[in-house]
Amino acid sequence: MDLNHKQLRFVALTFVGCMTLLPVAAQTAAPEGIPIDHQLTIQKCGGCHQRDSSGMMRRLSYIRTSPEVWEQAIKRMVRLNGVSMTPVEAREILKYLTTNNGLAPEEVKPIFWEAEHRMSRDQSDKIPNDALQHTCNFCHNIGRVLSQRRTRDDYQKLTAMHVGMFPGAENVFRPRRPTGREQEPPARTFAVGSGNPAAEVLAGPTAARADAKYPVDIAIDYLAKAQPLMTPEWVAWKSAMKAPKLAGKWLLTGYQVGKGRIFGTLTVDPGPSPEDFITKLEIEYASTGQTFTRTGKGLVYTGFNWRGRSTMPKTDVDPTHNPAEWREALFVSRDGNSMDGRWFWGEYQEFGIDAHLVRIGTQPLLAGASVFSLMSPSTTEMKLYGANFPATLKPADFDFGSGVTVKRIVKTTPGVVTVEVETAAKLPTGIRDVALAHSVAEKALAIYDKPAYIKVMPDANMARLGGITTGKQFAQFEVIAYAAGADGKPQTADDVPLGPVKANWGMDEFPSTPGDDDVKFVGNVDQDGMFTPAVEGPNPERKQQSNNYPTNNWGDIWVSATYDAGGTKLKARSYLVVTIPTYVRYDQPEVGQ
Numbered sequence: 001m002d003l004n005h006k007q008l009r010f011v012a013l014t015f016v017g018c019m020t021l022l023p024v025a026a027q028t029a030a031p032e033g034i035p036i037d038h039q040l041t042i043q044k045c046g047g048c049h050q051r052d053s054s055g056m057m058r059r060l061s062y063i064r065t066s067p068e069v070w071e072q073a074i075k076r077m078v079r080l081n082g083v084s085m086t087p088v089e090a091r092e093i094l095k096y097l098t099t100n101n102g103l104a105p106e107e108v109k110p111i112f113w114e115a116e117h118r119m120s121r122d123q124s125d126k127i128p129n130d131a132l133q134h135t136c137n138f139c140h141n142i143g144r145v146l147s148q149r150r151t152r153d154d155y156q157k158l159t160a161m162h163v164g165m166f167p168g169a170e171n172v173f174r175p176r177r178p179t180g181r182e183q184e185p186p187a188r189t190f191a192v193g194s195g196n197p198a199a200e201v202l203a204g205p206t207a208a209r210a211d212a213k214y215p216v217d218i219a220i221d222y223l224a225k226a227q228p229l230m231t232p233e234w235v236a237w238k239s240a241m242k243a244p245k246l247a248g249k250w251l252l253t254g255y256q257v258g259k260g261r262i263f264g265t266l267t268v269d270p271g272p273s274p275e276d277f278i279t280k281l282e283i284e285y286a287s288t289g290q291t292f293t294r295t296g297k298g299l300v301y302t303g304f305n306w307r308g309r310s311t312m313p314k315t316d317v318d319p320t321h322n323p324a325e326w327r328e329a330l331f332v333s334r335d336g337n338s339m340d341g342r343w344f345w346g347e348y349q350e351f352g353i354d355a356h357l358v359r360i361g362t363q364p365l366l367a368g369a370s371v372f373s374l375m376s377p378s379t380t381e382m383k384l385y386g387a388n389f390p391a392t393l394k395p396a397d398f399d400f401g402s403g404v405t406v407k408r409i410v411k412t413t414p415g416v417v418t419v420e421v422e423t424a425a426k427l428p429t430g431i432r433d434v435a436l437a438h439s440v441a442e443k444a445l446a447i448y449d450k451p452a453y454i455k456v457m458p459d460a461n462m463a464r465l466g467g468i469t470t471g472k473q474f475a476q477f478e479v480i481a482y483a484a485g486a487d488g489k490p491q492t493a494d495d496v497p498l499g500p501v502k503a504n505w506g507m508d509e510f511p512s513t514p515g516d517d518d519v520k521f522v523g524n525v526d527q528d529g530m531f532t533p534a535v536e537g538p539n540p541e542r543k544q545q546s547n548n549y550p551t552n553n554w555g556d557i558w559v560s561a562t563y564d565a566g567g568t569k570l571k572a573r574s575y576l577v578v579t580i581p582t583y584v585r586y587d588q589p590e591v592g593q
């Protein structure tokens with residue numbers, strides 16, 4: 001990516017040249033395509049992407065993809081090809097393309113984690129084909145690749161664009177030239193012991209492929225077949241698609257690593273267009289009773305794909321909590337009565353709330369409980385969160401299953417009822433639902449006798465140094481306690497999670513180099529399990545590696561936790577890599593504006 005502006009302009013112009021010369025035959029041979037009939041798109045893009053008499057525009061008619069990828073293309077057209085438009089026009093074109101050339105819900109579901117900006121530790125379970133791992137996935141998150149639906153011809157153009165603009169792609173697409181067309185040796189990634197990832201090549205380099213294909217040819221073959229431009233899912237969704245009627249009140253059940261359960265109400269009001277909404281969120285952290293209110297807006301693409309943002313005058317310097325701005329990706333269900341996704345923030349979007357929202361009607365709704373588990377026997381006061389609770393609630397209105405009884409209603413408001421619950425002795429360990437009339441909070445809490453062990457979650461994590469030229473990537477850990485299930489043996493399939501518990505946190509060296517001393521430099525973990533990395537350097541105090549390469553503050557360590565379970569000390573740890581900042585990022589925050 002070291003091309004200067006002039007060179008990029010040259011490459012772009014060369015491409016326009018190619019586009020004018022090449023596709024004539026290809027286009028008459030390929031009737032498949034999606035007509036573009038939006039005046040502004042035709043006006044802004046048609047100068048280069050010619051539109052024919054059947055409404056087909058070069059490139060645009062042969063691609064379906066997510067709002068983020070469309071946005072990325074539009075931004076690139078502005079940056080490299082001198083396309084000029086106002087933000088309002090860009091938004092209108094983006095909206096049109098994502099409606100006319102978008103993805104169906106079934107196509108988005110498996111890759112929604114990318115829109116949610118989830119930290120992906122390992123994507124190997126999400127890569128459907130080895131050919132993609134050895135090509136596209138070398139540079140891209142696999143979600144970006146799986147969000148493409150194109151004609152074979154357009155996949156070819158996409159790879160040609162890569163080779164033209166990012167010459168490094170050639171080494172990936174057609175490696176080891178000119179000696180031969182060798183197959184990539186199969187490799188496997190795996191976790192050693194407690195989550196230390198490693199890779200292993202299963203066989204040495206193999207001979208040239210009999211079919212003389214390069215990795216890029218195999219990737220295009222795969223993509224053209226598995227992710228074609230037209231699919232039955234898209235044809236069906238395009239006829240069913242409509243602007244969802246989201247206005248109203250929604251009940252939130254959320255979870256934030258390190259903070260626990262979150263409940264609240266999202267009020268959605270109509271915005272300036274049928275796809276635009278204005279939001280107000282009132283939430284409460286169940287573990288602390290801390291509350292806050294935020295306002296925001298959202299926009300629904302392709303009838304189900306919510307992107308939004310919510311803001312708050314900055315009052316809180318704690319990076320884990322109530323940031324000045326967060327972004328939102330929610331997947332609206334087909335019936336329009338539930339939404340699931342993530343609200344995220346942080347330099348690397350590493351903080352987030354998993355959000356599940358259901359529409360509030362007129363009936364009482366139960367969302368969940370402030371506690372994760374009840375010891376058998378015990379008496380516990382807890383809050384139950386929901387909506388439309390009548391002032392007349394009685395203990396008998398709640399059903400916790402046999403052996404768990406509501407003794408007393410302490411306090412009732414329309415959204416929270418505080419109850420005192422008695423748990424009988426010798427109840428079987430397991431997870432229970434809690435019901436209020438016909439509303440059931442599924443898997444609301446666990447019943448247990450004693451915790452058997454703890455786990456630090458996630459079991460491997462990554463942080464990035466920062467603070468001088470770029471922000472830090474923090475790493476939030478939490479400790480989950482487990483009870484041995486019915487078999488009485490820990491670490492078996494029937495174990496029951498008891499929810500997060502408060503632990504003592506520390507850091508230990510992960511010995512990976514001679515005289516390893518990373519633990520002194522990488523940063524610190526606090527008593528809430530939040531790891532704050534050190535600055536990116538330079539740090540003259542830090543020794544050089546044996547190859548004289550400056551190490552600065554990066555390294556790998558164990559983050560360890562000790563939990564006092566009534567006199568027994570339970571310990572666990574997680575592997576943490578503290579690495580350098582990412583200086584180049586691909587992100588399209590504009591889609592939520």
Ligand code: HEC
Binds near residue numbers: 012
């Ligand atoms: C000044 C000429 C020019 C204009 C105007 C232009 N483009 Fe392009 N576009 C190109 C060129 C050249 C390429 C091929 C090289 C590339 O992919 O960047 C291209 C490629 C593309 C691609 C394919 C990228 C991919 O993902 O494979 C998309 C999508 C696209 N343009 C969208 C648009 C949209 C939307 C507009 C209008 C807002 C637009 N273009 C306006 C020159 C232009």
Ligand code: HEC
Binds near residue numbers: 074140144145168
């Ligand atoms: C050598 C690294 C590399 C490889 C390999 C690679 N890409 Fe890319 N890709 C890039 C870069 C860099 C960009 C440009 C990002 C930008 O425009 O900001 C890009 C852009 C894209 C885009 C966005 C196009 C646009 O209009 O901006 C898509 C889609 C894409 N790649 C898909 C793929 C697919 C599919 C493959 C595998 C066949 C692949 N890439 C392989 C580096 C790579």
